[in-house]
Amino acid sequence: MLGLGLVCAAVYVVIALTLSQRQDDTLTQKQAAVEHLLTEGRGAHDLAGVRHLLKDFLAGHDELSLRLVNGEGQSIFETAARQPPLADSKRRVFDIRLPPDAGGSAHAVLVLDRRTDEALLARLAWTLTLAALAGALAVSVGGFMLVRLGLAPLHKLVAQTRQVTATDLERRLDGAGQADELQPLIRQFNELLDRLSVAYKQMEAFNADVAHELNTPLATLISSCELALRKPRNPEELREALGSNLEDLHRLASIVGDMLFLSSADRGVPARRAWTLSLGMLAVEVLEFHEAALLDTGLRAEVLGDAAAAVDVRLLRRALSNLLGNATRYASAGSAVLIHIERQQAGGVRITVQNEGPTIEAEHLPRLFDRFYRADPSRSHADRNHGLGLSIVAAIARMHGGHAFAESADGVTRIGLVLLDNEDTSRPG
Incomplete structure (x- = not known):
């Protein structure tokens, strides 16, 4: 409505200005014609001749009226038509030369009746107003239908989403026919x-x-x-x-x-990091705690490598204890359990606990860190191990911005975690 209204208003203003300009041009042309007629006109040697010429000139021009007033203020010529009101007319006042017998000069008032043009503008205004209303209604109805038609696939999509419930999570949205x-x-x-x-x-x-x-x-x-x-x-x-x-x-x-x-x-609780100069010493402390279990199973353990990092010592100790406990349960008797600690070139520290024993099938590796998951279907050691140890390792890795990993091939299993450096914890000088 606003757009069409502005367009119609612009059309109306342009036509109104054009008509006004045409009226001004008409007055100018008629003034020049009257002056030329009275100056060059033949047979107009007296007042009667002047009146005759002017009546002939104005014949057929009902929108024009002319009045001549002599120097004494007396009207010497006036068209018989009634002059329009000032609001509905345009006037041009000028002095004109007359023949000597007609008085020599006169004061002329040329009037142009604008009522015909005003009626035209009024009809145009009503036409444009009705066109704007009808156009706005047509655009609104058409836009409504087009939007309704365009949104029909989306409504179908909404209907599909309503069918997805907690008991039917296998249903998927069908994108056929969608934009x-x-x-x-x-x-x-x-x-x-x-x-x-x-x-x-x-x-x-x-x-x-x-x-x-x-x-x-x-x-x-x-x-x-x-x-x-x-x-x-x-x-x-x-x-x-x-x-x-x-x-x-x-x-x-x-x-x-x-x-x-x-x-x-x-819930995203972060680790409380503190700068630790030797992760190897921390691993040795955990090994000492597991020494009895290692001796009972005939295993030996060794820490390889060292690094300094900002870690939560309590949490890392727990993660290492869980990794060692897991390695002790599944390591072959008489073999070695190795703890590798190395700093990565891309940043962070990688801690790996390696043991020799049965190879874990590849399909089990991604799920080792799931809660209560056991690769051993017989649920061995269920009396001592409730299946949350490696889940806790993965959680501790995430709390340090890293991740847990598991590899198993050719009778060697490596399970560990990567701890990323915390930019907020500065290295002590």
């Missing part, structure tokens, strides 16, 4: 659904694993308590039952504690 501009959005949405589907399946598996891990010690605790309460027991038997229950309670507390830690890591 090219929407294809990237459809691809990204389908990729999002893929990630959500994987996350939902992992959540379901996680819930099942949590229930399984908690069910076993709870069932043991319940049965132990029931047996202890069936008949009177002496203090020694009760002490033995309570000791067994305490072990299961510690295991439950360990599972809950690890789950709370992973939840905190998932």
Whole structure:
């Protein structure tokens, strides 16, 4: 409406200016014609001749009127037509020479009636106004229909998204018939659904694993308590039952504690870094803690390499302990467990725990860091290992801006983590 109104207003103004200019030109031409007629006209030697010439000149020009006034203020010629109001006319006042017998000179008033042009402009204004209204209505209706037609595929897309539910995450959006501009959005949405589907399946598996891990010690605790309460027991038997229950309670507390830690890591809690001059010394301390377990399995351990870095010592100690515990469980008897520490050229520190033992199949490697996941389907060492150790390693790596990795080939398994340098922690001078 605004656009068409502006166009129509511009048309009206241009035509009005054109008509006004034409009126001015007409007055100028008629003034020159009257002056020429009275100056050069033949047979106009007296006042009667002048009047006759002027009547002949003005015949057929109903929009023009002329009045001559002599020097004494008397009207010597005036057209019989009634002059229009000042608001509806244009006037040109000038002096004109007359024949000596007609008085010699006179004061002339030439009037142009503009009412015909004003009526034309009024009709034009109404026409343009109605055209603007009709055009705006037509454009609005047409635009509405075109937008409705153009959005029809999008409405179909919305209908498809309504069909995606938590119980039907395998459904994907169909991009056939959609505009090219929407294809990237459809691809990204389908990729999002893929990630959500994987996350939902992992959540379901996680819930099942949590229930399984908690069910076993709870069932043991319940049965132990029931047996202890069936008949009177002496203090020694009760002490033995309570000791067994305490072990299961510690295991439950360990599972809950690890789950709370992973939840905190998932929320983006950063590591509390401090500059550590020797990661090798830190690894040696962890080895000393695992010395008894290594001796029991006939393993030897060694730390190779060293580096200084800004790390959270408490978290890194826990990650190394989990990696060593995992390597100890699956290493071949009499073999060596090696801890490699090296600084990478691209920045950061790479820590690898290597052991010799059964090769882990390639399809298991990407999932080793999933919660409660075990590559061993027999769930070996389930009484001591609840499947969160490597998940915690991966979480600690992420808290240091890095990542965890796993490699296994030819009877050698390497599992570790990469810790990236923190720009906010400056190297001490």
